[in-house]
Amino acid sequence: xxxxxxxxxxxxxxxxxxxxxxxxxxxxxxxxxxxxxxxxxxxxxxxxxxxxxxxxxxxxxxxxxxxxxxxxxxxxxxxxxxxxxxxxxxxxxxxxxxxxxxxxxxxxxxxxxxxxxxxxxxxxxxxxxxxxxxxxxxxxxxxxxxxxxxxxxxxxxxxxxxxxxxxxxxxxxxxxxxxxxxxxxxxxx
Amino acid sequence: xxxxxxxxxxxxxxxxxxxxxxxxxxxxxxxxxxxxxxxxxxxxxxxxxxxxxxxxxxxxxxxxxxxxxxxxxxxxxxxxxxxxxxxxxxxxxxxxxxxxx
Amino acid sequence: xxxxxxxxxxxxxxxxxxxxxxxxxxxxxxxxxxxxxxxxxxxxxxxxxxxxxxxxxxxxxxxxxxxxxxxxxxxxxxxxxxxxxxxxxxxxxxxxxxxxxxxxxxxxxxxxxxxxxxxxxxxxxxxxxxxxxxxxxxxxxxxxxxxxxxxxxxxxxxxxxxxxxxxxxxxxxxxxxxxxxxxxxxxxxxxxxxxxxxxxxxxxxxxxxxxxxxxxxxxxxxxxxxxxxxxxxxxxxxxxxxxxxxxxxxxxxxxxxxxxxxxxxxxxxxxxxxxxxxxxxxxxxxxxxxxxxxxxxxxxxxxxxxxxxxxxxxxxxxxxxxxxxxxxxxxxxxxxxxxxxxxxxxxxxxxxxxxxxxxxxxxxxxxxxxxxxxxxxxxxxxxxxxxxxxxxxxxxxxxxxxxxxxxxxxxxxxxxxxxxxxxxxxxxxxxxxxxxxxxxxxxxxxxxxxxxxxxxxxxxxxxxxxxxxxxxxxxxxxxxxxxxxxxxxxxxxxxxxxxxxxxxxxxxxxxxxxxxxxxxxxxxxxxxxxxxxxxxxxxxxxxxxxxxxxxxxxxxxxxxxxxxxxxxxxxxxxxxxxxxxxxxxxxxxxxxxxxxxxxxxxxxxxxxxxxxxxxxxxxxxxxx
Numbered sequence: 001x002x003x004x005x006x007x008x009x010x011x012x013x014x015x016x017x018x019x020x021x022x023x024x025x026x027x028x029x030x031x032x033x034x035x036x037x038x039x040x041x042x043x044x045x046x047x048x049x050x051x052x053x054x055x056x057x058x059x060x061x062x063x064x065x066x067x068x069x070x071x072x073x074x075x076x077x078x079x080x081x082x083x084x085x086x087x088x089x090x091x092x093x094x095x096x097x098x099x100x101x102x103x104x105x106x107x108x109x110x111x112x113x114x115x116x117x118x119x120x121x122x123x124x125x126x127x128x129x130x131x132x133x134x135x136x137x138x139x140x141x142x143x144x145x146x147x148x149x150x151x152x153x154x155x156x157x158x159x160x161x162x163x164x165x166x167x168x169x170x171x172x173x174x175x176x177x178x179x180x181x182x183x184x185x186x187x188x189x
Numbered sequence: 190x191x192x193x194x195x196x197x198x199x200x201x202x203x204x205x206x207x208x209x210x211x212x213x214x215x216x217x218x219x220x221x222x223x224x225x226x227x228x229x230x231x232x233x234x235x236x237x238x239x240x241x242x243x244x245x246x247x248x249x250x251x252x253x254x255x256x257x258x259x260x261x262x263x264x265x266x267x268x269x270x271x272x273x274x275x276x277x278x279x280x281x282x283x284x285x286x287x288x289x290x
Numbered sequence: 291x292x293x294x295x296x297x298x299x300x301x302x303x304x305x306x307x308x309x310x311x312x313x314x315x316x317x318x319x320x321x322x323x324x325x326x327x328x329x330x331x332x333x334x335x336x337x338x339x340x341x342x343x344x345x346x347x348x349x350x351x352x353x354x355x356x357x358x359x360x361x362x363x364x365x366x367x368x369x370x371x372x373x374x375x376x377x378x379x380x381x382x383x384x385x386x387x388x389x390x391x392x393x394x395x396x397x398x399x400x401x402x403x404x405x406x407x408x409x410x411x412x413x414x415x416x417x418x419x420x421x422x423x424x425x426x427x428x429x430x431x432x433x434x435x436x437x438x439x440x441x442x443x444x445x446x447x448x449x450x451x452x453x454x455x456x457x458x459x460x461x462x463x464x465x466x467x468x469x470x471x472x473x474x475x476x477x478x479x480x481x482x483x484x485x486x487x488x489x490x491x492x493x494x495x496x497x498x499x500x501x502x503x504x505x506x507x508x509x510x511x512x513x514x515x516x517x518x519x520x521x522x523x524x525x526x527x528x529x530x531x532x533x534x535x536x537x538x539x540x541x542x543x544x545x546x547x548x549x550x551x552x553x554x555x556x557x558x559x560x561x562x563x564x565x566x567x568x569x570x571x572x573x574x575x576x577x578x579x580x581x582x583x584x585x586x587x588x589x590x591x592x593x594x595x596x597x598x599x600x601x602x603x604x605x606x607x608x609x610x611x612x613x614x615x616x617x618x619x620x621x622x623x624x625x626x627x628x629x630x631x632x633x634x635x636x637x638x639x640x641x642x643x644x645x646x647x648x649x650x651x652x653x654x655x656x657x658x659x660x661x662x663x664x665x666x667x668x669x670x671x672x673x674x675x676x677x678x679x680x681x682x683x684x685x686x687x688x689x690x691x692x693x694x695x696x697x698x699x700x701x702x703x704x705x706x707x708x709x710x711x712x713x714x715x716x717x718x719x720x721x722x723x724x725x726x727x728x729x730x731x732x733x734x735x736x737x738x739x740x741x742x743x744x745x746x747x748x749x750x751x752x753x754x755x756x757x758x759x760x761x762x763x764x765x766x767x768x769x770x771x772x773x774x775x776x777x778x779x780x781x782x783x784x785x786x787x788x789x790x791x792x793x794x795x796x797x798x799x800x801x802x803x804x805x806x807x808x809x810x811x812x813x814x815x816x817x818x819x820x821x822x823x824x825x826x827x828x829x830x831x832x833x834x835x836x837x838x839x840x841x842x843x844x845x846x847x848x849x850x851x852x853x854x855x856x857x858x859x860x861x862x863x864x865x866x867x868x869x870x871x872x873x874x875x876x877x878x879x880x881x882x883x884x885x886x887x888x889x890x891x892x893x894x895x896x897x898x899x900x901x902x903x904x905x906x907x908x909x910x911x912x913x914x
């Protein structure tokens with residue numbers, strides 16, 4: 001058994017298990033934490049697959065930034081809020097699980113029909129593709145072939161930041177006004 | 190690497206399915222959002238796996254971009270959720286039925 | 291004249307057209323015009339008769355082909371008139387009695403606001419009746435048949451403001467329709483089997499080609515039509531109600547002419563009837579039963595016109611009876627004589643109605659002899675003639691038929707016929723005594739009819755007296771019998787158990803005794819006939835309601851009719867309306883389902899997405 005195999009077979013169940021656990025948690029904070037675990041496992045997978053840069057980015061950005069943001073908002077909105085277990089839509093759960101299983105099966109079948117379960121990755125990935133390390137190789141591709149998408153993505157980030165600022169500030173003014181009105185007309189409008 | 194690539198893709202498929210089920214089953218908007226993130230991650234995993242199989246870094250690049258965009262999306266989405274919460278004092282998706290027919 | 295015979299029917303037709311269009315402007319002249327045209331028709335008929343007599347006896351048939359009527363493929367019918375002893379006899383009766391009745395009607399309908407229309411209808415009737423008797427083929431005969439039915443409807447319901455009149459008219463039309471439908475089937479069968487509807491072809495070629503079964507079917511179907519038109523059992527219910535029409539109508543249509551059309555049809559088609567022994571027997575039985583039934587019914591009715599109507603039915607029954615025994619000349623003789631005295635009786639009844647301001651109930655009459663001596667005389671003559679008192683016409687006609695029955699193998703027929711003869715005398719003497727004799731029961735004094743209305747009655751009375759002597763002194767060699775022989779065949783009768791003289795004596799005795807009984811019961815005052823309905827309510831009820839046949843028919847028609855109506859209501863409500871409502875409800879239901887797709891739950895929308903995605907993947911996967 002090679003090392004990567006062991007790693008795979010250890011982390012795959014953790015990955016899937018934490019995902020299912022996230023699904024079943026009534027408390028949102030617990031769910032977020034399980035998702036963080038899941039992200040870690042995926043980062044490990046990236047490493048195994050020879051994407052070291054992504055391994056780092058996954059942890060820093062996803063687990064470190066995004067999930068933290070999630071947790072902030074959860075706290076903001078009431079950390080002790082627990083979801084009711086009553087399902088109002090008839091058949092939703094059954095259908096959802098069924099269809100979910102269906103999707104998974106379909107993809108697996110497609111894989112089997114496509115690449116087959118036996119295909120292994122070419123062995124000399126680190127020498128040929130990742131020449132000079134994964135980051136350098138990635139940079140070579142990113143800043144040449146994918147330069148334009150790279151720039152566009154930067155613009156996207158800026159836009160997102162601006163949008164959030166706008167959303168947040170408008171909210172504050174509206175709430176101030178609403179608060180003033182509901183608190184008994186103590187000030188002139 | 191001696192693990193067949195298909196196994197990674199299978200894991201990715203299962204994670205994707207779990208994420209989908211989560212979107213459909215949970216009522217808390219934040220948890221739904223987290224399930225969406227799970228789906229995105231599953232797809233990223235598949236991309237990287239195939240990139241490894243083909244010996245090509247394009248998959249990794251796309252996964253990278255996907256992460257960036259996911260980050261931006263999370264930011265905006267959470268802002269929206271907070272706004273909606275402020276209006277309705279509820280984070281439950283089932284209470285948002287204004288568009289019913 | 292033989293070729294101009296078409297003038298005889300078409301003159302009244304022209305009169306009808308003129309009176310319909312210009313009747314109001316013509317006023318009284320409409321009546322004279324109508325009468326004149328029919329009178330002219332009579333004159334022309336006499337001329338035709340003379341022409342016919344000029345021919346040798348075995349060649350007295352002339353067919354005047356007027357024009358091609360229908361010609362479709364192998365089916366071809368012409369408008370052709372047949373002049374032979376039978377048709378000319380009928381023509382003379384129709385025009386002769388007709389003109390007298392027209393004349394009478396001028397006085398009777400004097401004050402009626404629709405005077406002109408009345409005479410138009412009368413003329414139209416004469417046209418159709420003449421077409422019926424002069425037709426040379428069954429289809430033309432049927433045209434006349436239907437036409438007289440139409441005119442009967444128009445004339446019975448002439449005073450249509452009276453609901454009883456208009457419903458009586460409808461009843462007459464519908465009842466005869468049943469017979470007419472059967473008759474049409476019979477005509478179709480004739481064409482199918484013989485290939486032609488012309489009398490010459492049917493009675494010549496057809497006679498040899500028709501099987502007994504086919505002949506029976508045809509004969510019975512034609513008989514059904516005759517039963518309807520001649521008001522025999524079981525299609526007789528319309529005749530008493532038809533008395534709602536004006537009295538001249540009752541006299542002309544429902545005594546002298548239209549109701550005898552059935553007899554004419556049977557006599558004319560005797561060839562077909564003789565091919566089927568069964569059919570003749572049916573004719574005989576129908577006639578006899580109708581005669582007896584109507585006799586009893588007549589005795590039970592107190593309405594003068596209805597009593598006379600039933601007596602007509604009974605007399606026609608005798609005619610059918612005679613025809614059923616193959617004694618066609620006897621039937622025709624009775625037909626002609628009956629036309630005379632029945633018209634006389636009805637018109638006299640018209641006098642009574644006229645004098646009593648439309649009172650028809652005999653219980654409120656009585657002793658009118660003092661007020662209306664002339665009418666009393668006419669009625670007496672007519673009644674005695676019908677009763678069969680010699681030497682009046684009725685005696686010859688009745689006696690010959692009863693006598694003929696004695697010579698047949700069926701003694702029962704003779705007994706029943708004699709009973710019928712007795713009853714006839716009884717039932718006609720009754721209204722005579724009730725109306726004109728006995729004590730006065732009514733309030734008013736009746737006034738006698740004016741002279742113009744009496745003149746036709748005088749002529750009819752003369753004919754009633756002399757007609758028999760002229761036409762039928764003996765059974766075989768009477769003028770009428772000899773005249774009709776080429777058409778209907780010679781009279782064959784067997785030997786009677788008793789000698790002729792004895793038979794005649796018996797019938798005279800029966801007639802006289804019946805008259806005496808009638809006098810004793812209804813005129814002498816020694817029998818309390820007025821109390822009879824109370825003392826014997828059941829029997830009186832049976833007689834007065836003509837054995838409840840009318841009620842039976844009403845029940846038979848009403849119940850299915852109402853049930854059918856109910857079924858139709860249900861169908862209309864549940865099926866038709868229901869279907870429409872169902873559609874509407876389905877639409878509403880469907881539109882109730884649709885909003886369920888858009889409840890507003892994001893998660894169900896998402897589920898829908900997923901469903902679509904899975905399906906799409908499946909589809910793509912299966913394709914590859």
